[in-house]
Amino acid sequence: MSSKKEALRKIKSLCYLTLGGSVAYQFIYMKKDFNGYYGKFLQPASQYLNPELAHRVGVSAIKYGFFPSEKFTDPKVLDTNFLDSKLNNPLGIAAGFDKHGDAVNGLKNIGFSIIEVGSVTPEPQPGNPKPRVFRLPEDEAVINRYGFNSEGHDKVYKKICNIDKTLLDNCLLGINLGKNKVSENAVQDYTLGIKKFCDVADYFVINISSPNTPGLRSLQKKEELHELLTEINKTRNLVQSTKKIPLLLKLAPDLTIEEIKDIVSVITKKESKVDGLIISNTTIDRPLLINKTFPNETGGLSGRPLANKSTEMIRNVYKLTKGKIPIIGVGGVFTGQDAYEKILAGASAVQIYTAFIYHGPPVITKIKSELAELLERDGYKNVNEAVGKGVK
Template sequence: MYAFSRPLLFWLDPERAHGLGLAGLQAAHRCGLSSLLATPPKPLPTKAFGLTFPNPVGLAAGLDKDGVHIDALMALGFGFIEIGTVTPKPQPGNERPRLFRLERERAIINRMGFNSGGVETLVRNVERAKRRGDALLGINIGRNKSTPNKEAAGDYVHCLRHVYPLADYVAVNISSPNTAGLRELQEEQALRQLVGTLRDEQERLAGIHGKRVPVLVKIAPDLSETDIDAAARVLGDLKVDGVIATNTTVSREGVEDSRHIDEAGGLSGAPLLSLATATLRMLRTRLPDEIPMIGVGGIMHGADAATKQAAGAVLVQTYTGLIYRGPALIEECVAALRRRKEARSGALPLE
């Protein structure tokens, strides 16, 4: 079905296609037709952050920012989905156009800018979701555009308090390139202050709710090696539950001949694979072994998911690959990770 609908979606303006595609997915789910879109993968239970995921392939944040389509997305066979980024107050994001396809390069440039209905809207949507099946739910939180970085911790704490009872894990987005100044929160002193505040709040909320929800930090792929050293030092010292590597990139390497080369925003898709994986690998060698990582950025085939695991990821996420390949990519990635697991255990010969 996706192969049939993709030409129409790619003919439309990217943001309009985004909305129409999600509406179509929702309609198919309501009619019980999700099986026509994807073959659910066989279980491949994977443990991380104290949780058990039915399979290690997830949806990255950004596709369903307000949590409107949770059930329809879970029905595609993901082991987990991540909604958001959500902000404390509603905000429209950046002006349109703000989403661009680079079809030849199998990439997307976006400068959405945390368009969000606000955390209260997201909470209502999550509460309405039926969440049948075993797929887990991550909620990605950020700050409002109007909030200066010196007050950013308040925005993140506000969101964390609201989503904590509903999330299986919470992801802290300090790495989007589309909110002015946000990436400055990755600098060592700012990162230590913010993550320390959130860790304290996490422990307080665990006592109130009687459960400990893991809090992960999402890192950019554009950090220098020195910055990666500093980030790993802070995240290790503060014993974060996990790290997501990476967000989109401001680099334009690999898309130099695109007609959208001059558009501002974060680049995702196939050209991001090498850079994101290199960042993942460097972080893995610097973080304590007990801090698991999610690998995201450039996964377009099952082999790319296996590459992320080989670089140190326990779980992987896709987004742009789903846009270009459709839901079949999910099962393909799970199958590739199953083969890798079997090969490492000796059940299959290493290729």
């Protein structure tokens, strides 16, 4: 009997020792080589969670500093002048990751220099019924139809006010504005956003290109766009006496060249002008995809299959505007080469989202270091020198 007890005690001790050893090993591994640890353990584990839960866990992990600060120091060649601000690198996190302004400081710590919060709607709203996000890993793509789930202006504004701005040096904080699903006055929804966030935003994004809010994309039509941007400009001039916060327009990649020309004609008029464009939002197109389970889900497709489409649109808009309107390029950027292609096509800065879903924080350093090598290889001294150099 006593020898049985003794054996049990030994097994228990062995279990504790193994568990303790494994926790210590994971901790030391994580501290020593976070990127390796992330790729080997955290990334595969996150793919077992449903995509929306994984998204929430990811935002919380960044908010509470679970991911260590980036070790990589941005080389000089990544210096970027964008919207009259000096940034250490041209990489941003696209709208839709930090929808409610929870993780701004954390996103800066892991290496982004442009952080876009939103889309935020005036009133809180739940968005579309779940499930509403689908991973297509074989295609390195995602389909989402969140439908602007938002905590609303007031709550997000309070969070932004509580951010430690001193930690956001050389960094831009964008507020991406959307409209409520049931709102019948889109113009008012956007002007309310300008009024609400005018003392905390470094730039505004007018998002009229999400495919998941009925009727939203029709605001890209010439007359409607002219009315919308004229009112937004008036509001901006009223509320901002000293500094004028840059206004960016985010476009869909599914516009025809005629529609793009119409948009350019509007945004170059004095009364309805914008200071920049974001190209592009997700696509409603379904190119040939490897994944056979989800392509028929409605929503916007992002990631790899969007890359060429958005780069082509950047090139077209850069040509049409003669490079006079700064562009943030977004859509399917996973590598330094992808970012470089968007810069050569006319983008002054680049954002990512889907690559972050599949590869997490290590992809930030990867994109930046690869981009720096490419810029140096081609003899550029900084990012601005390379903008539009691939456009004939």
